[in-house]
Amino acid sequence: xxxxxxxxxxxxxxxxxxxxxxxxxxxxxxxxxxxxxxxxxxxxxxxxxxxxxxxxxxxxxxxxxxxxxxxxxxxxxxxxxxxxxxxxxxxxxxxxxxxxxxxxxxxxxxxxxxxxxxxxxxxxxxxxxxxxxxxxxxxxxxxxxxxxxxxxxxxxxxxxxxxxxxxxxxxxxxxxxxxxxxxxxxxxxxxxxxxxxxxxxxxxxxxxxxxxxxxxxxxxxxxxxxxxxxxxxxxxxxxxxxxxxxxxxxxxxxxxxxxxxxxxxxxxxxxxxxxxxxxxxxxxxxxxxxxxxxxxxxxxxxxxxxxxxxxxxxxxxxxxxxxxxxxxxxxxxxxxxxxxxxxxxxxxxxxxxxxxxxxxx
Numbered sequence: 002x003x004x005x006x007x008x009x010x011x012x013x014x015x016x017x018x019x020x021x022x023x024x025x026x027x028x029x030x031x032x033x034x035x036x037x038x039x040x041x042x043x044x045x046x047x048x049x050x051x052x053x054x055x056x057x058x059x060x061x062x063x064x065x066x067x068x069x070x071x072x073x074x075x076x077x078x079x080x081x082x083x084x085x086x087x088x089x090x091x092x093x094x095x096x097x098x099x100x101x102x103x104x105x106x107x108x109x110x111x112x113x114x115x116x117x118x119x120x121x122x123x124x125x126x127x128x129x130x131x132x133x134x135x136x137x138x139x140x141x142x143x144x145x146x147x148x149x150x151x152x153x154x155x156x157x158x159x160x161x162x163x164x165x166x167x168x169x170x171x172x173x174x175x176x177x178x179x180x181x182x183x184x185x186x187x188x189x190x191x192x193x194x195x196x197x198x199x200x201x202x203x204x205x206x207x208x209x210x211x212x213x214x215x216x217x218x219x220x221x222x223x224x225x226x227x228x229x230x231x232x233x234x235x236x237x238x239x240x241x242x243x244x245x246x247x248x249x250x251x252x253x254x255x256x257x258x259x260x261x262x263x264x265x266x267x268x269x270x271x272x273x274x275x276x277x278x279x280x281x282x283x284x285x286x287x288x289x290x291x292x293x294x295x296x297x298x299x300x301x302x303x304x305x306x307x308x309x310x311x312x313x314x315x316x317x318x319x320x321x322x323x324x325x326x327x328x329x330x331x332x333x334x335x336x337x338x339x340x341x342x343x344x345x346x347x348x349x350x351x352x353x354x355x356x357x358x359x360x361x362x
Contacts, residue, residue, distance in 0.1 A: 084130065152305035167179070
C-alpha cells in the first residue's frame with residue numbers, strides 16, 4: 002500500500018512539473034514578445050484574447066494543425082527522433098531541481114552532475130537534426146551548434162567546480178543551504194557573470210545565435226522542420242532557457258532562500274523567491290536579445306577558448322588557494338577533528354583466530 006501511495010505521489014509530482022514547464026514555456030514566449038515590444042516601442046501581441054494572453058495557445062494550435070513535411074532525401078527515423086530527444090532531455094533535467102526545501106522529485110547526492118550531463122546531451126539532438134535533414138545549411142548549423150555548446154560547456158564545468166569548492170557538496174539542496182559569507186559571494190561574483198554569458202551560448206541565444214543565422218544558413222539545423230517537429234525544437238529551446246535560469250538561481254542566487262540573507266522575509270514561501278529569481282535571469286535572456294548585435298563566429302570561439310577558459314582555470318586555482326589559506330574549505334574542520342580509530346579485526350578474522358586456538362588446545 003505504501004508503495005502504491007509513493008508511486009502515485011511521484012507520478013502526480015512529475016505531471017505537475019511537466020505541465021508547469023510547458024505553461025511556463027508558452028507564456029515565456031508571450032513575455033519575450035511583450036518585453037521586446039516595449040524595448041522597441043511597439044505593442045507586441047494584443048489581438049488574441051485580453052492583452053494578447055491567448056496568443057501562445059493560438060500559436061500552438063496553429064503548429065499542431067499543420068502538416069509535418071519530411072524531405073525526400075532525409076533519414077526519416079533520425080529526422081523525427083531528433084526533436085523528440087531534444088524535448089525529452091529538456092524535461093527530464095527538471096527531476097533534480099529543488100523548487101523549495103524538500104520540493105524536489107529526486108534528491109540525489111550528485112544532482113549537479115546529473116544536471117550538467119543531461120544539459121550536455123542536448124548537442125546530440127542538434128547534430129542528429131542537422132545530419133538527418135540531408136541539407137548543407139542544416140548540417141552547417143548542426144556543426145556550429147555542436148562546437149559552440151562544447152566550447153562553452155568547458156567553462157561552465159570549471160565555474161561549477163568553483164561553486165562546489167565553496168559549498169562542499171554535489172547535492173543541489175545542500176548547495177543552496179550551504180553558508181556563504183560576503184567575502185565568498187564576492188569571490189564567486191566574476192564566475193556568476195561568466196556563467197550568465199555562457200548560458201547564452203549554451204542555449205544558442207542572441208548574441209550567440211550563430212547556429213540559426215538567417216543571413217547565411219537560413220535557420221540552421223531547424224531549416225527543414227515544420228509543424229509539430231519544429232514546435233518540439235521550439236519548446237526544447239525555451240525549456241532549456243528556463244532550466245539554465247533555475248540552475249543559475251541555485252548555484253549563485255540562493256535558490257528559495259530570501260535575498261541578501263533577509264530573515265525577516267522568511268514568511269514568504271520559498272517557491273515564490275525561487276520563481277522571482279528565476280524570472281530575473283529569464284529577463285536577462287530577453288534583455289540581451291533586444292540589446293546586443295550578433296557576434297561573428299570567430300569572435301564567439303575566441304571568447305570561449307581564449308578568454309573564458311583561461312579565466313575559469315585561473316579562478317579555480319585562486320578559489321582553492323584562498324579557501325585553503327583561510328582554512329575555509331567545507332568539512333575540513335570535521336575531517337581534522339575526526340578521531341583516528343585503530344584497525345580492528347573483522348568477524349572473519351576473529352573466527353580464524355578462535356579456530357586456531359581450538360586446534361592448539
